[in-house]
Amino acid sequence: ETAVFQTPNYHVTQVGNEVSFNCKQTLGHDTMYWYKQDSKKLLKIMFSYNNKQLIVNETVPRRFSPQSSDKAHLNLRIKSVEPEDSAVYLCASSQQGSNNQAPLFGEGTRLSVL
Amino acid sequence: QEKVQQSPESLIVPEGAMSSLNCTFSNSASQSIWWYQQHPGKGPEALISIFSNGNKKEGRLTVYLNRASLHVSLHIRDSQPSDSAVYLCAGDTNAYKVIFGKGTHLHVLP
Numbered sequence: 001e002t003a004v005f006q007t008p009n010y011h012v013t014q015v016g017n018e019v020s021f022n023c024k025q026t027l028g029h030d031t032m033y034w035y036k037q038d039s040k041k042l043l044k045i046m047f048s049y050n051n052k053q054l055i056v057n058e059t060v061p062r063r064f065s066p067q068s069s070d071k072a073h074l075n076l077r078i079k080s081v082e083p084e085d086s087a088v089y090l091c092a093s094s095q096q097g098s099n100n101q102a103p104l105f106g107e108g109t110r111l112s113v114l
Numbered sequence: 115q116e117k118v119q120q121s122p123e124s125l126i127v128p129e130g131a132m133s134s135l136n137c138t139f140s141n142s143a144s145q146s147i148w149w150y151q152q153h154p155g156k157g158p159e160a161l162i163s164i165f166s167n168g169n170k171k172e173g174r175l176t177v178y179l180n181r182a183s184l185h186v187s188l189h190i191r192d193s194q195p196s197d198s199a200v201y202l203c204a205g206d207t208n209a210y211k212v213i214f215g216k217g218t219h220l221h222v223l224p
Contacts, residue, residue, distance in 0.1 A: 004157075031210060033212070035214075040216060041152070041200050041202075041216060041217045041219075042214070042216045042217075043158070043202065043204075043214040044214075045211055045212065045213065048210040048211060050210060055210040056210050056211050090157055090158070092157075096209055096210075102146075102148040102150070102160035102163055102204070102212075103160075103212055104160070105157035105158050105159070106157050107155075107156055107157045108156075108157050
C-alpha cells in the first residue's frame with residue numbers, strides 16, 4: 001500500500017515538554033509538507049521540503065523544527081510545547097512537475113497540551 | 115499574501131438536492147485549484163482539480179473556475195448523507211506552497 005503514514009495518531013502532553021511526530025510517504029514523491037489544523041478546521045502551512053531541502057518556512061515559532069533524513073521522511077519536533085500548540089498536525093506529499101497533482105495527506109497527529 | 119475565502123461556512127441540504135460551495139482567491143497567483151473532502155478524524159482527501167477557466171465534471175461533481183473574478187465553485191449533484199463532511203478549497207501560490215480556505219461544513223439530511 002502506498003500512502004502517507006503519520007505516527008502517533010494522538011499525543012497528550014504537558015506544557016514545556018518536547019514532542020516529536022513522524023511522517024513517511026511511500027509514494028516516491030519529492031516534496032513533503034507539514035500543516036497545522038486548528039479546531040475550526042483552518043489548515044495553515046508550516047513547512048515544505050523538496051528532496052530534503054527546506055523550501056517554505058512560514059511564520060512559525062522557533063520551538064518548531066522539521067527534520068528530513070531523506071525525501072520519504074519528514075518529522076516535526078516541538079521543543080517546549082505551549083497550550084496554543086494543541087491542534088492536528090497533518091503531513092502531506094506531492095511530486096513536483098506532475099500536472100495538477102494535489103498534495104496527498106496522512107491521517108494526522110492530534111496533539112493535546114494540558 | 116494570497117488568501118482563500120470560502121462560503122457558506124455551513125450548508126444543510128436534503129438528500130437528493132444539489133449542494134453548491136463557493137471559493138474566492140485574493141489574487142490570481144494560484145495555477146492549480148483543488149477541492150478536498152475531510153471527514154472527522156481523517157486527513158483531507160482531494161476530490162477534483164481545475165486548472166483552466168471553465169468547468170470540469172467528474173461523476174456527481176462539477177467545478178467551475180472564473181479566473182477573472184477569482185471565483186471557483188463546487189456543485190454536488192444528488193447529494194447523499196455520505197457526502198456530509200468539511201469541504202476545503204485549495205490553491206498553489208507557488209510550486210511548494212498550497213494554501214487552504216477555512217472550509218464549508220456540509221450536512222446532507224436523509
